[in-house]
Amino acid sequence: xxxxxxxxxxxxxxxxxxxxxxxxxxxxxxxxxxxxxxxxxxxxxxxxxxxxxxxxxxxxxxxxxxxxxxxxxxxxxxxxxxxxxxxxxxxxxxxxxxxxxxxxxxxxxxxxxxx
Amino acid sequence: xxxxxxxxxxxxxxxxxxxxxxxxxxxxxxxxxxxxxxxxxxxxxxxxxxxxxxxxxxxxxxxxxxxxxxxxxxxxxxxxxxxxxxxxxxxxxxxxxxxxxxxxxxxxx
Numbered sequence: 603x604x605x606x607x608x609x610x611x612x613x614x615x616x617x618x619x620x621x622x623x624x625x626x627x628x629x630x631x632x633x634x635x636x637x638x639x640x641x642x643x644x645x646x647x648x649x650x651x652x653x654x655x656x657x658x659x660x661x662x663x664x665x666x667x668x669x670x671x672x673x674x675x676x677x678x679x680x681x682x683x684x685x686x687x688x689x690x691x692x693x694x695x696x697x698x699x700x701x702x703x704x705x706x707x708x709x710x711x712x713x714x715x716x717x
Numbered sequence: 718x719x720x721x722x723x724x725x726x727x728x729x730x731x732x733x734x735x736x737x738x739x740x741x742x743x744x745x746x747x748x749x750x751x752x753x754x755x756x757x758x759x760x761x762x763x764x765x766x767x768x769x770x771x772x773x774x775x776x777x778x779x780x781x782x783x784x785x786x787x788x789x790x791x792x793x794x795x796x797x798x799x800x801x802x803x804x805x806x807x808x809x810x811x812x813x814x815x816x817x818x819x820x821x822x823x824x825x826x
Contacts, residue, residue: 635814637816642818643818644721644804644816644817644818644819645760645804645806645814645816646816647813647814647815650813652812660813661815692759692760699812700812701747701748701767703748703765703767705750705762705765706762706814707762708759708760708761709759710758710759711758711759
């Protein structure tokens with residue numbers, strides 16, 4: 603079982619370019635999340651999806667969009683990259699949204715540098 | 718929103734005990750999580766508290782006081798492999814996680 607996979611592992615991107623970060627999970631989890639992690643700021647939620655077909659905005663959604671066409675995939679798109687989007691991006695999933703210890707499982711991350 | 722504070726760095730000796738404190742101010746509370754993150758890797762789940770008290774899991778324990786907005790993670794019998802960042806995260810009433818900036822623990826021989 604792979605768990606959560608992300609692609610690419612790392613990328614250097616010119617400012618103004620469009621980029622899609624891919625995330626796939628094989629655990630049949632209902633909820634999926636995108637975070638960015640920056641030094642000194644911790645993980646910040648960009649967008650989330652509680653179930654296939656629905657998405658929501660997190661703490662830092664500007665400049666990013668997501669879609670959730672099926673249970674397994676949750677791509678994150680940067681429409682026009684800017685240097686401030688240089689970060690490590692983590693995708694995560696959890697079995698369900700609700701009470702209880704429904705912890706989140708994280709993918710290996712994508713290191714993105716926007717020049 | 719959430720305001721989550723934890724120390725930036727801690728250093729301890731192999732075999733010792735370290736306690737990582739986390740304080741939070743929340744507009745809604747639905748549980749507190751601790752994650753471990755080794756350098757260059759993904760965070761992995763360590764513990765979950767939703768009621769006051771201590772949860773023990775092997776060498777790791779986590780404590781919660783909801784009235785004080787306070788939690789700690791206790792690492793006992795430290796090993797070199799415990800050198801990592803430890804992330805405190807609070808789940809809000811919408812079931813979303815907010816993370817602290819993390820505490821980097823360095824274990825020395």
